[in-house]
Amino acid sequence: MRITLIFLVSASLLSGCAAKFHKAIMRGENEAVRRMISQGADVEQVATGTDLGETPLYTAAVTGNLPAAKMLVAAGAQVNRIKSPGRTPLDAAARWGDYNMADFLLSAGADPNGGAPETPLLIAACVPGNYWNNPIKEDVVELLLERGANPNQQCELYHEGKNRNHTALSCAVRKGNVNATKLLLEHGAVVDQAAMSEAAVPERSLMKNLLDEALAKTMNSASPAAESAESPRPAPAAGAAAGPVSDIDQPLKSGAARPDDFALIIGIEDYQGLPKAEFGARDAQAVRKHFEALGIPARNIIALTGQAATGNKVKSYLEEWLPLNVKVDSTLFVYFSGHGAPDPQNGQAYLVPWDGDPQFLKSTAYPLKKLYADLAKTKARHVIVALDACFSGAGGRSVLAKGARPLVTKVDQGVAPDGRITILAAASGEQITGTLDDQGHGMFTYFFLKGLGEGKRSAKALFDYLDPRVRDEARRQNREQTPALLGPDSPL
Structure with a gap:
């Protein structure tokens, strides 16, 4: 034809x-x-x-x-x-x-x-x-x-x-x-x-x-035993990653249109050759819905999940698409849910894409320092980075090269080189991140979205909401997890 x-x-x-x-x-x-x-x-x-x-x-x-x-x-x-x-x-x-x-x-x-x-x-x-x-x-x-x-x-x-x-x-x-x-x-x-x-x-x-x-999967997620009469929970769409129905899966409110704002969402659960990052894909799906509810147009949201989140794809959107599209009045959100990894030689932190290999971090993963440098090249007025990953190599959403031991005593998570960039991180460098299995989400992401849903509209207000709740839930799992806030108190 x-x-x-x-x-x-x-x-x-x-x-x-x-x-x-x-x-x-x-x-x-x-x-x-x-x-x-x-x-x-x-x-x-x-x-x-x-x-x-x-x-x-x-x-x-x-x-x-x-x-x-x-x-x-x-x-x-x-x-x-x-x-x-x-x-x-x-x-x-x-x-x-x-x-x-x-x-x-x-x-x-x-x-x-x-x-x-x-x-x-x-x-x-x-x-x-x-x-x-x-x-x-x-x-x-x-x-x-x-x-x-x-x-x-x-x-x-x-x-x-x-x-x-x-x-x-x-x-x-x-x-x-x-x-x-x-x-x-x-x-x-x-x-x-x-x-x-x-x-x-x-x-x-x-x-x-x-x-x-x-x-x-949809029917299992919507099991009546997981619901209450007073607070019904919506079933996820077919095709969503299997897991419990959470009270943050669907945003409760919608905001005014924000046509100049953008979001890059990366969520990886099943890696090409690495252990699962539990609930990574579900996290990304929920984050997308909440960003749309904030008023960000669907066409301004790039969501890379699973096999779509290759190193080349992540690089292309960070280095080419965002600088081309983001405007001077934009607020840019960047969210990552998946594995992080430390370089055992120098402690430098990396985000691991779907096809990443901890044995070859420099060629297959994305350094946090480079992430911040790339975001600084955009014209955005405000940049909000949310990372539900850890970089200790000791478990959770963190991986090490095969045969390496988690002996990195200090992880260099990089410092944003630009006063426009605000970072919300799930844990400090030497800690591991956790999940809330009954909600089917990363612990940090759950309270991040819970805070957004309750109207927290600045970085500090959102951090002040999620920080004590993440710490408390982590202690109930007999461990420490301390979220971090770096950079200015940007509006969300």
């Missing part, structure tokens, strides 16, 4: 129907595009390109002309401009499985849920390449989910002679794509009737098993 599109584009060029500006974009004549922009060409001109009535940016997205797209956005083109019938440039990138184009448009502010009900995620999962039976580009689906795409958006799609309601999950199941199905479940896709119907054929028994497992 991609070949057919190229033929149609070529036909429009030969017939002279395409507008001059759009024609240059389709042909990849980017010097001409640059010249036209410099001479005042209208970057919002609606004219014939690959189809009737499209903007230059839409034409660039359809034809995969990334250099032209960058020039157009730099010149003021609107990334969320809708072309009839409800299509955006991001829709086009998702339709053709163009990861680089989609990544650029999202970084430039494209709404991952724009063009509803036929959103980019639905297009990428259901009709990639503009054809119902084409395989899913999993990297595009993962990208959209990480940038806040709603996995439960429904849309009527015409197939087999009739319109039927579909979700991204039902399409992934129908195509038998295990990885895409797992990605959607991990990001909160609900196992609905459409998905179960697609799985109810013998050749899709594997897909049905995945859905049954997700439903079983």
